[in-house]
Amino acid sequence: MDVVPPCYGRIVGRVRTRSLFECSECGQQMAQWAGRCPGCGAWGTIAERPERPPSSRGGGSGAVEPLAGVSGGHGPGRRVRTGLAGVDRVLGGGLVPASVTLLAGEPGIGKSTLLLHVVARLATAGLTCLYASGEESRDQVAARAARLGAEVGDVSFLPGRELPDVLDAARARRPFLVAVDSIQTVRDPGSSSPAGGPSQVRGCTDALIGLAKSEGITVLLTGHVTKEGDVAGPRTLEHAVDTVLSFEGDPRSGLRVLAGGKNRFGQEGEMAWFEMGPSGLVEAEPAGYLVPGGDASGSATALPLAGRRAFAVEVQALAVPTDGPPRRHVAGLDPRRFSMLAAVVERSGGIPLMRSELFGAASAGVRLDDPGCDLAIAAALASAARGRPPPANVGFVGEVSLTGRVRPVPGMAQRAAAARTAGVGTIVSAPCEETVEGVAIRAVADIGEALRWAGRRHTQHEDGDGPRPG
Numbered sequence: 001m002d003v004v005p006p007c008y009g010r011i012v013g014r015v016r017t018r019s020l021f022e023c024s025e026c027g028q029q030m031a032q033w034a035g036r037c038p039g040c041g042a043w044g045t046i047a048e049r050p051e052r053p054p055s056s057r058g059g060g061s062g063a064v065e066p067l068a069g070v071s072g073g074h075g076p077g078r079r080v081r082t083g084l085a086g087v088d089r090v091l092g093g094g095l096v097p098a099s100v101t102l103l104a105g106e107p108g109i110g111k112s113t114l115l116l117h118v119v120a121r122l123a124t125a126g127l128t129c130l131y132a133s134g135e136e137s138r139d140q141v142a143a144r145a146a147r148l149g150a151e152v153g154d155v156s157f158l159p160g161r162e163l164p165d166v167l168d169a170a171r172a173r174r175p176f177l178v179a180v181d182s183i184q185t186v187r188d189p190g191s192s193s194p195a196g197g198p199s200q201v202r203g204c205t206d207a208l209i210g211l212a213k214s215e216g217i218t219v220l221l222t223g224h225v226t227k228e229g230d231v232a233g234p235r236t237l238e239h240a241v242d243t244v245l246s247f248e249g250d251p252r253s254g255l256r257v258l259a260g261g262k263n264r265f266g267q268e269g270e271m272a273w274f275e276m277g278p279s280g281l282v283e284a285e286p287a288g289y290l291v292p293g294g295d296a297s298g299s300a301t302a303l304p305l306a307g308r309r310a311f312a313v314e315v316q317a318l319a320v321p322t323d324g325p326p327r328r329h330v331a332g333l334d335p336r337r338f339s340m341l342a343a344v345v346e347r348s349g350g351i352p353l354m355r356s357e358l359f360g361a362a363s364a365g366v367r368l369d370d371p372g373c374d375l376a377i378a379a380a381l382a383s384a385a386r387g388r389p390p391p392a393n394v395g396f397v398g399e400v401s402l403t404g405r406v407r408p409v410p411g412m413a414q415r416a417a418a419a420r421t422a423g424v425g426t427i428v429s430a431p432c433e434e435t436v437e438g439v440a441i442r443a444v445a446d447i448g449e450a451l452r453w454a455g456r457r458h459t460q461h462e463d464g465d466g467p468r469p470g
Helices: 085-091 111-124 138-148 163-173 198-215 335-349 371-386 412-421 447-462
Strands: 009-012 015-023 046-050 100-105 129-133 155-159 177-181 218-224 243-248 255-263 271-277 280-283 299-302 313-321 328-331 356-362 394-396 426-429 440-443
Touching: 085 243, 085 255, 085 271, 100 111, 100 198, 111 129, 111 138, 111 155, 111 177, 111 218, 111 280, 129 163, 138 155, 155 163, 163 177, 163 198, 177 198, 198 218, 299 371, 313 371, 328 335, 335 356, 335 371, 335 447, 356 371, 371 394, 371 426, 371 447, 412 426, 426 447
Parallel strands: 100 218, 100 243, 129 155, 129 177, 177 218, 299 394, 328 356, 394 426, 426 440
Antiparallel strands: 009 015, 015 046, 243 255, 255 271, 271 280, 299 313, 313 356
16 A cells, blocks of 8 residues: 655645644744654644745835934934833933833742833823733732832723733824733734743734834833743743843842843943832842952952943852762852863862862842953852952952963953942952052962962961052
């Protein structure tokens, strides 16, 4: 008997249409059906989806227009301030009309609270806002606004679970801002994928982006992150929106950090600190949280650069000898870079670490991804292994290579200014020409020289010689 292979396509008139198969969990597409998705590993989630045949003639509604001579009424030159200084700084000066901003963070971190603060401030300034929530009812949002003392009298509320309802209400009311909390709760009835899945999230976000660009409406979305730190899967939304803001912090602590990631209209990497209290979020000064007083072994002062500003933060390390397989665990640091720096400290600094369990953290829940913090992490690891604190009032700045060389990093003027504000009198770094009055630069060529200098300086301080200018 002849076996007829399955036909993954059909003839409609004279046009052949192909059928694609798509996973309802991760959205991965493939040319043929499979029982298990090769992308996410889920079983029974792949379904056939017909692909629309290509059109033989143009039928789009887009008109070709010259780019020159545009006034920029909706461009990055015109910004609208939210009334929250920290949020405006991270955004680059305020919200850009007709832009799409994603506020991402773990569940329960305070995204809805921050969103409500922004909406209330804009409404108080006379701008119309539409608040679409699929997570809370109208009464729940009103009760939270009353608890926070937020004026929401001019804010319109919409149950935001159905995408057509959100789009129709926005086109009918034409507000300045549409706030969607959260994008994982919005669903398109025309899609067979479950709400919150990558396919639904991508499709709903694409529709809201179209709304923003065609109607000139600013859109602000909240999105939950996965345990890997991505929104509904790897890079599902980050590439599509204009701005990505990350809201981070320890839920058990009141300190929150708003960090700017992708920003098509401003500086990336800006940060703002907030403290969660009974009346909501209040912008906080990070100096008191990041560098506590006192010296202890296993700690060092880093001077990371966040956008145009720098700040002083304590990096902590702990080394515990073990007879079994050593563990590596970090909080607020890149685990792979932490392990690499531990290997460089042992190889180039001569300090044994590989047979010890190593733990690292940045104080106050700050996430450090600046390569300029490498030398501070290495100094903290060396201090933990030696059991001696580093020299007092000393900061460490520099990128460490695999060969142990300390490389210069940009923004030394800002870092030195932050060091002076924090009471740091000496910076150990690669040679640089930028200086700030009141801060000495101790130039080092490699990590071995930096750690030897720190060890000698600590011994001199213990002997009563005290620190001398570097």
